[in-house]
Amino acid sequence: MRISIDLNDPLPVFAQLISQIRAGVQCGELKPGAALPPIRQLAADLQINPNTVAKAYSLLERDGVIDVRGRRGCFVHRDGRKHSKVDLASKATSALSQSIAGLRALGLTDSEIRIAFTHVMRG
Amino acid sequence: MNFSAPTVLVTTVFAAQILVLSVLVPYQFHKAYSRLKERYPPSAYPRLYPVAPGKGQRFNAILLVVRLLIVTASTAIFAVDLVEGHGPVALARTMICVTLAQAVPALVWLIWQQRMARAFRAMPAPPVRSAELRPSRLTDFVPLPVIAAGIAGPVVSLVSAIALYRTDPDQLRVIALYVLVVSGWLVLRMLMALRAPGSMPRPDPYMTDADVFRARRQRLRVLFVVSAVMGVAFTLILLFQAGRLPVDIVAISIGCSILYQLVLLGTTRVVLRRLAVRDASVYRAEAT
Numbered sequence: 320m321r322i323s324i325d326l327n328d329p330l331p332v333f334a335q336l337i338s339q340i341r342a343g344v345q346c347g348e349l350k351p352g353a354a355l356p357p358i359r360q361l362a363a364d365l366q367i368n369p370n371t372v373a374k375a376y377s378l379l380e381r382d383g384v385i386d387v388r389g390r391r392g393c394f395v396h397r398d399g400r401k402h403s404k405v406d407l408a409s410k411a412t413s414a415l416s417q418s419i420a421g422l423r424a425l426g427l428t429d430s431e432i433r434i435a436f437t438h439v440m441r442g
Numbered sequence: 443m444n445f446s447a448p449t450v451l452v453t454t455v456f457a458a459q460i461l462v463l464s465v466l467v468p469y470q471f472h473k474a475y476s477r478l479k480e481r482y483p484p485s486a487y488p489r490l491y492p493v494a495p496g497k498g499q500r501f502n503a504i505l506l507v508v509r510l511l512i513v514t515a516s517t518a519i520f521a522v523d524l525v526e527g528h529g530p531v532a533l534a535r536t537m538i539c540v541t542l543a544q545a546v547p548a549l550v551w552l553i554w555q556q557r558m559a560r561a562f563r564a565m566p567a568p569p570v571r572s573a574e575l576r577p578s579r580l581t582d583f584v585p586l587p588v589i590a591a592g593i594a595g596p597v598v599s600l601v602s603a604i605a606l607y608r609t610d611p612d613q614l615r616v617i618a619l620y621v622l623v624v625s626g627w628l629v630l631r632m633l634m635a636l637r638a639p640g641s642m643p644r645p646d647p648y649m650t651d652a653d654v655f656r657a658r659r660q661r662l663r664v665l666f667v668v669s670a671v672m673g674v675a676f677t678l679i680l681l682f683q684a685g686r687l688p689v690d691i692v693a694i695s696i697g698c699s700i701l702y703q704l705v706l707l708g709t710t711r712v713v714l715r716r717l718a719v720r721d722a723s724v725y726r727a728e729a730t
Contacts, residue, residue: 357638360638361575
C-alpha cells in the first residue's frame with residue numbers, strides 16, 4: 320500500500336498518516352498482523368520528522384488499530400479492522416457540538432465559549 | 443636494465459595500473475556524464491545540477507591537470523628505476539607509492555561527490571510525497587552470503603588482532619589498535635544497517651522510489667563488501683606483521699595493485715550502470 324502526504328493540505332501530517340493507515344486497515348489492504356515500516360524508515364521515505372510518524376503510530380496504537388511490539392516493529396492489530404471503524408475524533412466532535420449547542424441555548428456568546436474552552440484545556 | 447620475470451611482471455602490472463586508474467576509469471566517467479548532460483540538459487533539468495556548471499568544469503579541469511602530473515611523474519620515476527637496473531623489490535615499492543599517489547584524485551573526486559550530495563539533499567522537497575507502507579529488510583538490498591561475509595570479515599580481523607597482540611604486543615600495538623577501531627566501527631555500522639536498513643535518508647527529495655531503492659542498495663552493498671575485503675586485508679596484514687605469513691613485498695605489491703584495479707573497475711561499472719538507468723525526468727524544471 321502506498322501512503323502519501325501533502326504539506327499544502329490544512330490537515331496536519333500526522334492526521335493524514337492516521338487517516339490513510341486507518342483507511343488501509345478498514346478496506347483490508349493492510350491485513351491483521353501485517354508489518355508496518357519502522358518510524359525512521361517511514362520518516363526518511365516521506366522526508367518528515369520521525370516524531371510526526373511516532374505521534375501517528377502512538378495514536379493508532381491507542382485506538383487499537385496497530386500494535387507496537389517494541390524492537391520487533393509495528394503491526395496491524397488483529398482486531399484492527401473493527402477498531403478502525405471507531406472514530407474517536409468524530410465522537411469528540413459530536414460531544415462538543417452538543418455541549419456548545421447547550422451553552423448557546425443558555426445565552427453564552429461564541430467568544431465566551433471559546434474562552435471557557437481554552438481555560439478548561441489549559442487545566 | 444633487468445629483464446627477469448618478476449621485473450617484467452611488475453612492469454606489466456604497473457602499466458595496467460596507470461592505464462586503468464588514470465586513463466580508462468576517468469574517461470568512462472567523463473563519457474557517462476557527457477551522455478547524461480546530452481540526455482538531460484541543465485537548462486531543462488536544473489534540479490539535476492544543484493552545483494553551478496562553471497564550478498564543475500573548473501573542478502574537472504583541475505582534476506585533469508593533477509592526474510596528468512601524477513601520471514607523468516610516476517611513469518618517469520618508474521622508467522628511471524627500470525633503466526638504472528633496479529630489482530623487482532625497488533620497482534614494487536615504487537608501484538605502491540604510485541598507487542597511493544593515484545588514489546589522491548579519487549579522494550578529491552569523493553570530496554566533490556560529498557559536496558554534490560549535500561547540494562542535492564539541500565533542495566526544497568516537493569509538498570506532495572509518497573512512500574510504500576512496507577518495512578524494508580536487509581535481504582531486500584544485500585544477498586545473504588554478502589551479509590555473512592561482511593560480518594565475518596571484521597569479526598575475524600578483530601579476533602586476529604586480539605590473538606596476535608597477545609603474542610607480540612610491542613610489534614603489533616599500533617596496527618592492532620587501528621584494526622580494532624576500524625573493524626569495530628564497521629561492525630557497528632552493519633548492526634545499525636541490520637536494524638533499520640530502510641532508514642537511510644533519501645539522496646535527494648526528487649529522486650524516484652526505484653532510484654532511491656538502488657541508491658540504498660548500492661550503499662549497503664558497498665558497506666558489506668568493503669567490510670569483507672577490509673576484514674580479510676586486515677587479517678593478512680596482521681599475519682604479515684607478526685611474521686606468520688611468508689610473502690615477499692613483490693607478491694604483495696602486485697596483489698594489491700591488481701585488487702585495487704579490479705575493485706575500481708567493478709565500482710565504476712556499478713556506478714555508471716546506475717547512472718545510465720537513472721530516471722531523471724523528475725528533475726525537469728516544471729515537474730513537481
